[in-house]
Each structure stands twice: as structure tokens, then as C-alpha cells.
Amino acid sequence: MDTEVPGGKIYYRLRVEDMNGQEALSHSVFILKETFETTAQLFPNPGNGNATLRIQSASKSGLQIRCHDVTGRSMVEMNEPIQAGWNEISIPAENWPSGTYYIQVQVAGIIKVLKWVHE
Numbered sequence: 001m002d003t004e005v006p007g008g009k010i011y012y013r014l015r016v017e018d019m020n021g022q023e024a025l026s027h028s029v030f031i032l033k034e035t036f037e038t039t040a041q042l043f044p045n046p047g048n049g050n051a052t053l054r055i056q057s058a059s060k061s062g063l064q065i066r067c068h069d070v071t072g073r074s075m076v077e078m079n080e081p082i083q084a085g086w087n088e089i090s091i092p093a094e095n096w097p098s099g100t101y102y103i104q105v106q107v108a109g110i111i112k113v114l115k116w117v118h119e
Helices: none
Strands: 008-012 015-017 023-025 029-033 040-043 051-057 061-069 074-082 085-091 099-107 110-118
Touching: 040 110, 051 061, 051 099, 051 110, 061 085, 074 085
Parallel strands: none
Antiparallel strands: 008 029, 015 023, 040 051, 051 085, 061 074, 061 099, 099 110
16 A cells, blocks of 8 residues: 555556566556644634634544644634534633644544634
């Protein structure tokens, strides 16, 4: 498996060479490689009110969100159900002081940390 391939739509073809040197190409194969990096976004960033997490899921699942400031202080923890497809979750941040925050998102055992700036 090619682990260096970026996420998104990928088309593969194999070039096969037999023992006597003849080459042939396989049919194209389409693969959709979803990565957490391309399916989780925070906006507006920077922002001055609530943050919105936009996340795509392949199936119905549970989502855990933990928000911390740069000192590690917990700002909010949320557990949200999400559906297959795109989901938008509002993170209540309108009363947070200006600064940098880290939003930890966990779904299906995968953890992603997103940086968000509150102005």
C-alpha cells in the first residue's frame, strides 16, 4: 500500500511486464482515500465569536471535542452524534479571551488536533 499518497480521489493503473518483456496496462481503478486532515476544518479562523467545526464522516458515529488554551486549560468538552456525510458543529467560544486554542477532535478512534485563533 502506498502510504505517501495524499487524500482525495486517486486513480491507479498497473504496468505489467511479462517474462519475455511485453508490457500491458491494467484498467484504471478509482480509490477515494479519506484523511482526517482533509475532512475536518475550523472556521472562521481566526474568529471572534463561536467556532464552527465542519467534519465529514463515512458513517454515523460519535464525535468527541476537547478545547484547550495554550496553557492546557480546558475551555470546553463536547460529545456530539454525527451522521454520514458533512456535519457542522458550533463550538461556544464567544466569551473566550483572545488567544490561540487547540481543538482536539476524536472520531472512530482517530484523533486530530486543530489550531484556532480567537481575536
